[in-house]
Amino acid sequence: MLLRLTTGDRVPVDGEITQGEAWLDEAMLTGEPIPQQKGEGESVHAGTVVQDGSVLFRASAVGSHTTLSRIIRMVRQAQSSKPEIGQLADKISAVFVPVVVVIALVSAAIWYFFGPAPQIVYTLVIATTVLIIACPCALGLATPMSIISGVGRAAEFGVLVRDADALQRASTLDTVVFDKTGTLTEGKPQVVAVKTFADVDEAQALRLAAALEQGSSHPLARAILDKAGDMQLPQVNGFRTLRGLGVSGEAEGHALLLGNQALLNEQQVGTKAIEAEITAQASQGATPVLLAIDGKAVALLAVRDPLRSDSVAALQRLHKAGYRLVMLTGDNPTTANAIAKEAGIDEVIAGVLPDGKAEAIKRLQSEGRQVAMVGDGINDAPALAQADVGIAMGGGSDVAIETAAITLMRHSLMGVADALAISRATLRNMKQNLLGAFIYNSIGIPVAAGILWPFTGTLLNPVVAGAAMALSSITVVSNANRLLRFKPKE
The missing domain is CATH 2.70.150.10 (Calcium-transporting ATPase, cytoplasmic transduction domain A)
Incomplete structure (x- = not known):
């Protein structure tokens, strides 16, 4: 339609x-x-x-199948879920009620047997006042109100939280791992240089490389084909994809190899003569793609994927917040380190094949780190699932989004900083509410039981106790609603 x-x-x-x-x-x-x-x-x-x-x-x-409907479902699901700290509050509430009843009965008995006349009046007033002031409304509202406000505010920033437990886990993170392609970078690689080393000109090298890449779905293949433009490409026979290395095939009677240096080394194609050029391109943040014809390296295509426009600013925010930043990539170490230096990354894990990303996350966790993984592709899904908190870019694959605990609707790394700031603020708000409820009950119940009578000769009026109980609930709700005005620090 x-x-x-x-x-x-x-x-x-x-x-x-x-x-x-x-x-x-x-x-x-x-x-x-x-x-x-x-x-x-x-x-x-x-x-x-x-x-x-x-x-x-x-x-x-x-x-119900639109993106907006899915967002609404996710927000409602998250707002109705409970984090571990909320479940603890529920357990406390379950014990709190019978304990308060016991305190009311014990207080009533003390006033009945040892209080002034008329004992029955004082007994009823004390028991009633204790039960009124100790109503666990504030305790019951402490975490749900913070969750509702926090998840709602996150949605306003384009951050979708799958469940409240993800918010709590996100608040304890100390390490954030980023996939490179499409996450730190724009995911739109471009060929920035073509270098030849034999009796092959740039046009011929580009034409043969593009012919090979016609059968590949790799992002670098798209860049080479775009560079070739309207060139007439020869037919390729015997095309093969060599996982993590490159591609091979035959065209115009020549055996062709196109990929990284490891591919040429594996096929015993000498690269020593072009080592300096490989290093020079990699040190500038470009990925060297090597072309070999009939067992001889003849060209280097330098492919560069520029950083997202806001990557550096977003990573600086995360640095200021105290996070250790790690880049996880299948790229060669020289290229990866050049990009990491430009972006402001603390640690680089390079040369990792797609099926090794989850293992890399596991190693970081074994060092005692609380790890978030930020990615966007299908190959990031295992790492997103392994991480303490998986964060998927909204423009990524459906598999990555379904695996992640947090989804960013904006195609911006600022969303990562916003998500982590909101998670910390939400957990801090929960703790404030729980502490407030604890202090209120710690003071209110003894006063309602008549602890001040020996010193002041006064008792707490049941009406005042009811007002105090209502005020405690209003205080908790008002404090939680502060999250609706929360603004992450730039």
């Missing part, structure tokens, strides 16, 4: 633009106040508003 949108329209369903361009306000989904330009082939989501322009789009999801 095709639908047309013009300026001022609210998008009714999810879909993909087939014609035209428009600026859309996606603030209700992503928390990003700046309208986003959308064109042919890009997605639009239900609930967003067309600020300017006109487009024709094809519906892809309606009703």
Whole structure:
């Protein structure tokens, strides 16, 4: 079904633009106040508003299947869940009620046998006052109100929390691990240089490399094909993907290899003569892709994936908050270290194949670290599941998003800093509420039981006790509502 949108329209369903361009306000989904330009082939989501322009789009999801509906379900699920600290509060409440009843009965008995006349009146007043003032409303509200406010505020910043337990775990983290491609970087690699070392010119090297990459789904393959543009590419026979290394095949009667240095070394193709160029490109943050023809290295394609525009600022925020930052990548160590230096990363784990990422997270955890993993691809899913808290970029794969405990609707690493700041603020708010409820009951119950009588000759009026009980609940709710105005520090 095709639908047309013009300026001022609210998008009714999810879909993909087939014609035209428009600026859309996606603030209700992503928390990003700046309208986003959308064109042919890009997605639009239900609930967003067309600020300017006109487009024709094809519906892809309606009703409960739209992104907005999924967000609402996730928020409701998270707000109704309880973290470990909330379950502890419930256990305390379960014990608290019978303990208060016992205290009321014991206090009543003491006043009945040892209190002034008329004993029965004092006994009833004391028992009633203790039961009124000790109503566990504040204790019961302490964690749910903080969760509702914290999860709601997180959603306003484009941070979707799967359950309240994820909020608590996120508040205790000390290490944040980032996948490189598509997370720290834009995920749009570009060929920035082509170097040749034999009787092969740049155009021929690029043409053969692009021909090989036609059969590959790797992000670097897309970059090489884009660079080749409209070149006439030869047919490739015997195409093979060599996991973690590159690709191979035959074209125009030549045996071709295209991949990293490890591939050429494995195939016993000498790379010593071009070692200096490999190191030079890698030290600039580019990934060297080597082309070998008939067992001889003939060209190097330098592919660079630029950092996201806000990566450095977001990582600086995390540094200031005290987190150790780690980059996890399958890239070679030289390239990885160059990018890490540019971004401000503390530690680099390079040369990791997709199935080794979860093991890398496990090793960090074995060192006693509380680890968050930030990723966006299918290959990040095992690591996201292994981490104490998995954080998926909203533009990533469905598998990654389903595996993660927290999803960022904005394609920005600022969301990571926001998510962790909100989680800390929410847990701090819970503890404040629980401490307040504890102090209130620690003071209120003895006073209601008449502990001040020997010193002042006065008892707490049941009406005042009721007002104090209501005030304690109002205090807890008001403190939790402060989270609705919480602003993470830049």
